[in-house]
Amino acid sequence: MMEDGTVVLQSSIEDDVAAWLFAHGLSYERQARVVHWLLDFQVGTRYIEVHGCYWHGCDCLGKPLTKEQRDRRARDARVAGHCEHRGTPLLVIWEHDIRRGDLSALQPLLQRE
Numbered sequence: 001m002m003e004d005g006t007v008v009l010q011s012s013i014e015d016d017v018a019a020w021l022f023a024h025g026l027s028y029e030r031q032a033r034v035v036h037w038l039l040d041f042q043v044g045t046r047y048i049e050v051h052g053c054y055w056h057g058c059d060c061l062g063k064p065l066t067k068e069q070r071d072r073r074a075r076d077a078r079v080a081g082h083c084e085h086r087g088t089p090l091l092v093i094w095e096h097d098i099r100r101g102d103l104s105a106l107q108p109l110l111q112r113e
C-alpha cells in the first residue's frame with residue numbers, strides 16, 4: 001500500500017534488486033515501514049529505495065516533470081532527509097542503472113554495518 005492507500009504491483013526492477021541481495025547472501029524484508037512511508041527494502045539497519053525513472057521523475061527523462069512526479073520527488077526528499085537526520089543509511093538505486101545491469105549503488109551493503 002502506498003501512502004495514499006493505492007496498491008502498486010512490485011516491479012521487475014525490484015525483483016532484480018531482490019535477486020542481487022539473494023545472490024550476495026543478504027537477507028532482506030520488502031516494503032519496510034519507516035514512519036508513515038513504505039521503503040522498498042530493509043537489509044539489517046539499512047534501507048533501499050528502488051526508483052523507477054518515470055514514477056520518480058528521473059533527470060534521465062529529459063522532460064519537464066508532471067505534478068505527480070514533482071510530488072513523488074518531494075516525498076523522496078522527505079524520506080532521505082528523515083533517514084539522514086536519524087542516521088539511518090538509505091541507498092537509492094535507479095531504474096536506468098538496473099536496466100543496464102549496474103547495481104553498484106548497492107555495494108555498501110557488502111560492507112559490515
Ligand SMILES: [Zn+2]
Pocket residue numbers: 053058059060061094095096
Ligand atoms: Zn533514470
